[in-house]
Amino acid sequence: MRGFGLRVATGAVLLFLYLPIGIIALYAFNADRGQSWPITDWTTQWFGIALDNPTLRNALVLSLEAASGSTIVALVLGTLAALVVHRFRFFGRETVSLLLVLPIALPGIVTGMALNATFNTFHVPFTVWTIVAGHATFCVVTVYNNVIARMRRSSRSIEEASMDLGATTAQTFRYVTFPVVRTALVAGALLAFALSFDEVIVTTFTAGTQETIPIWILNNLRLPNQRPIVNVVAVFLVLLSLLPLYLAQRLTRDGSAAGGRV
Secondary structure, three states: OHHHHHHHHHHHHHHHHHHHHHHHHHHOOEOOOOOOOOOOOEOOHHHHHHHOOHHHHHHHHHHHHHHHHHHHHHHHHHHHHHHHHHHOOOOOHHHHHHHHHHHHHOOHHHHHHHHHHHHHHOOOOOOHHHHHHHHHHHHHHHHHHHHHHHHHHOOOHHHHHHHHOOOOHHHHHHHHHHHHHHHHHHHHHHHHHHHHHHOOHHHHHHOOOOOOHHHHHHHHOOOHHHHHHHHHHHHHHHHHHHHHHHHHHHHHHHHHHHHHOO
8 A cells, every 4th residue: 555655646746747848748739829728739830840940940059069068168177176176185175075066056147147247347258158158167066076976986996006006197097097987977968968958047148149949948938929839849858858867867877886886
């Protein structure tokens, strides 16, 4: 009986989380531009219209560029920060660790305002690089948390043994450290990409007049004639976000199991 109750509770939670997404998915096939229920006429025409929209395609390209750029920056900075904090002992180490994870806890509107003020102060034009810089502030945290968690579960002795056997620091990282943190890096990169691709608040303050996919949705949601296309884009975003999140979850789980055997 207890197991049945847990299954019902789990089903209720999943229904609460995904029912709104399911409704949006159904409206993407609604022939009526309005969102009236029940749906009486079904169509796939909105998918073709969305694909033919040049503004939407440009927004998609910009989102992919920004997400790719911020992921690369996050991989480099997050990995270096994790290596320094975990491998070295220095004054203020715990404070540095706190400061590294603080950006993801700050309200996005505060981060966006701060970045916007900084760019305007130094007369930096708003381009894809300002978006990348804004997204990197929280993507670095994602990579840092994944890498340092993996390193804390690994044994320091294998690196010491590598050095004792004559390996250089670069060789030790390539053949010992990197294989240990590899899946954590991939998982962190996938999560960072997904977070960057869907980000809207920070992007609003760092994009200027440019439109990423989330900004495009926000601007067109208020237009009744565009509502069906917005629904189609929302379905596309759900499907696009599902793959990296699934892969990151699998890699994190598999990597945790491997880390326990080191």
